Amino acid sequence: MVASPPTDIRAQALACRHAAQQLAQLTSSAKAALLEAMADALAADAALILAANARDVSAAREKGTGTAMLDRLALNPARLDGIAAALREVAALPDPVGGVTRDDVRPNGIRVQKVRVPLGVIAMIYEARPNVTADAAALCIKAGNGVILRGGSEAIHSNTAIAASLKRALRAAGVADAALTLVEDLRRETMLELLQLNDLVDLAIPRGGEGLIRFVAEHARVPVIKHYKGVCHLYVDRAAHLQRALALLVDGKCSRPSACNSLETLLVHADIAEAFLPMAAEALGARAVAVRADARARRWMPDAGAATDEDYAAEYLDLVIAVAVVDDLDHALAHIQQYSSDHTEVIATEDAQAAERFVHALRSAVVMVNASSRFSDGGELGLGAEIGISTTRLHAYGPMGLEALTVERFVVRGEGQTRA
Numbered sequence: 001m002v003a004s005p006p007t008d009i010r011a012q013a014l015a016c017r018h019a020a021q022q023l024a025q026l027t028s029s030a031k032a033a034l035l036e037a038m039a040d041a042l043a044a045d046a047a048l049i050l051a052a053n054a055r056d057v058s059a060a061r062e063k064g065t066g067t068a069m070l071d072r073l074a075l076n077p078a079r080l081d082g083i084a085a086a087l088r089e090v091a092a093l094p095d096p097v098g099g100v101t102r103d104d105v106r107p108n109g110i111r112v113q114k115v116r117v118p119l120g121v122i123a124m125i126y127e128a129r130p131n132v133t134a135d136a137a138a139l140c141i142k143a144g145n146g147v148i149l150r151g152g153s154e155a156i157h158s159n160t161a162i163a164a165s166l167k168r169a170l171r172a173a174g175v176a177d178a179a180l181t182l183v184e185d186l187r188r189e190t191m192l193e194l195l196q197l198n199d200l201v202d203l204a205i206p207r208g209g210e211g212l213i214r215f216v217a218e219h220a221r222v223p224v225i226k227h228y229k230g231v232c233h234l235y236v237d238r239a240a241h242l243q244r245a246l247a248l249l250v251d252g253k254c255s256r257p258s259a260c261n262s263l264e265t266l267l268v269h270a271d272i273a274e275a276f277l278p279m280a281a282e283a284l285g286a287r288a289v290a291v292r293a294d295a296r297a298r299r300w301m302p303d304a305g306a307a308t309d310e311d312y313a314a315e316y317l318d319l320v321i322a323v324a325v326v327d328d329l330d331h332a333l334a335h336i337q338q339y340s341s342d343h344t345e346v347i348a349t350e351d352a353q354a355a356e357r358f359v360h361a362l363r364s365a366v367v368m369v370n371a372s373s374r375f376s377d378g379g380e381l382g383l384g385a386e387i388g389i390s391t392t393r394l395h396a397y398g399p400m401g402l403e404a405l406t407v408e409r410f411v412v413r414g415e416g417q418t419r420a
Contacts, residue, residue, distance in 0.1 A: 009193050012181050013148060013200040017121050019179035020146030024118045026175075028095035031142055034173045035091035039084040041165040042134065046080055052161035053130060060128070060154050068258035068317040073128035073155055083134045083162075086379065090138040093383075096403045097144045110414040116406040118144030120202035123194055124387075125150050125216050127208035130158035136205075137166050137180050139387045143405035148201065150183040150191055152208070160184065195220040205388045205400075210315070225400065226392040229315040230260030230343040232373045235332040235358070237349035238269040242276050244370060245348035246283055252346065252373040254287045258317050260389070261344055261376040265312055265322045267332045268297065273325045277301055280323075289319045296325035312339045329354055333361050340364055342391040344376040365391050365398035 026034070042049065053075040060073055075083075102114035122145050124136045133149055140147035151159040163182040170177045183190065195204060198221045205225045206216040217224050234252055236245045252263035268276055277300035284291055291304035292311045298304050301323065311322040312335070326332045336345055344366040347358040355369045366376040376399065378386025383401025390396045396404035 009183065009185070009190050010197060010200070012178070012183065013121065013194065013197050015176070015178035016146040016148055016181045017200050019176040020118065020121050020144070022176060023141060023146060023179050024097070024144040026144070028097075030173070031095065031144070032091040034169065034175065035087050035138055035142060037169040037173060038134070038138065038166045039087040039091070041169045042080065042084045042087070042162065045161065045165040046077065049080060049158065049161045049165070050075060050077070052157035053155075055157045056130075056155050065128075065154065069128050069154070071256075071258045073130065073158070075130060075158065079131070083131050086131075086135055087138045089379070090142050090402070093142065093402060095142065096406045099406075101408055108417050110412055110417050113411045113413075114408045115411045116403070117409050119405055119407055121146045121148065121200060122387075122405065123148045123150065123201045123204040123222070125191065125195075125204060125206040125208075125212065127152040127212060128154045129207060130155045130162060132207055133159045133162040133182070134166065136387055137163075139402060139405055141179065143402050145202075145405055146179045146181070148181045148183060148194065150186075150194065153186050156184070156186065192219055195222060198222045207388050223394070225388055225390045225394065225396065227260070227343070227389045228391070229341045230262070231264050231313065231315050231339055231341040232261060232344040232346070232376070233265045233267060233336050233340065234263050234346045234348065234373065235267040235326075235329075235336070236269060236272065236276055237329065237332075237347060237351060237354050238271040239351035239354060240269075240272065240276075240348040241350055241370075242272065242279065245276065246279055248346060248348055248370070248372050249280055250283050250287065253284070253289060253321050254319070255372075255374055257319050259374070260315070260317075261373050262317070263321060263346075263373050264314060264316055265324070265335075265339065267324050267326050267335060269329075269332070270296070270325050270327050273297065274300060277323075277325075284321065287319065289321055291321055291323055293323035294325060297323045315341070329357060333358070336362060336364075343389070344368065344373045346371065346373050365389065 057074050096116045099116040100113050104112045122140050126132045167177040201222045204222050206213045210229045217226050281301040292307040293301050293304035307322050342364045345364045346368040359367050378399040378401045386399050388400050
């Protein structure tokens with residue numbers, strides 16, 4: 001654990017709230033220019049940031065940190081370029097602040113509008129994801145919010161270096177750098193105190209493992225966006241195009257298995273299991289994916305281990321997948337409804353009726369027809385950099401971008417009308 005100095009977290013949150021009021025008054029063009037300057041600052045400080053990240057990765061390896069966590073922690077020039085590019089993408093997005101979503105004139109002549117305004121102060125609680133430091137700052141600032149960043153000890157050097165670059169851009173733009181507050185006191189007591197500040201913090205967004213998210217949800221007095229885990233399913237229907245389904249499987253499981261939108265369970269209709277499962281076994285085996293399957297699937301996947309209920313409920317975040325053969329679409333839906341984490345579900349089918357039933361029967365935040373689960377991402381869905389994903393039905397559900405960092409309020413304009 002990296003030693004952290006004691007912090008007056010309430011004073012930090014109060015300073016962030018004052019700075020957020022300043023951000024809320026910036027024009028769209030001023031916010032876009034600020035984010036462009038932040039991206040430039042990251043590029044200018046690339047060597048310093050990568051050196052800091054190397055310290056974090058080295059320390060994590062010495063501790064025996066797992067592959068998935070190391071992948072989330074590690075930066076390289078391409079990933080850092082991607083972080084800067086994400087800031088520029090957010091800069092170019094339409095500004096949701098000031099957007100009018102309702103505009104009516106009542107019979108008494110008053111004009112009633114609903115207008116998007118910033119939430120205020122967002123607390124980000126996250127683990128080994130240094131990209132979140134920049135992504136969260138960009139999205140919160142674009143939406144006129146202050147942000148308090150509390151990363152994990154495993155990424156403290158990376159987060160500090162990234163935050164220093166972004167703060168320099170804030171100061172150069174004449175904005176109080178408390179608008180982006182990085183909490184360097186990593187004691188649990190400080191995080192608990194932050195989560196109690198319901199008079200200063202408007203929303204907490206935890207990003208990390210299920211344990212972290214449950215801890216935040218159980219101890220917070222501020223509203224919390226929750227996403228416990230991503231148990232994402234691919235159902236290959238009897239009417240599926242098998243080569244396309246195979247591509248969805250390989251991409252969904254293997255392109256980045258540590259991501260929460262990677263596939264964890266494959267369900268295959270019994271009518272096409274004999275044709276599809278040997279193909280799947282060969283493709284997964286070639287990519288060193290461990291398979292845990294039910295007895296029916298193991299007829300065509302002889303190298304697979306036996307699956308348990310725990311396997312079907314697991315978020316592996318690794319090159320492991322659970323497989324089951326289902327009798328029909330109803331059986332597939334029942335399985336997903338039992339084990340789903342409400343993240344992302346995919347159907348591979350050429351049957352339009354089956355696709356529509358799948359879409360309407362499931363409550364998950366993202367449902368896909370003939371598209372990879374890896375598209376369940378704010379950037380891929382056109383939101384710009386993603387601040388998180390909600391599998392809780394609050395004001396946001398699914399991947400969260402700029403609009404999810406605003407709320408609608410009523411603005412009423414009249415000419416002296418009174419209510420008798």
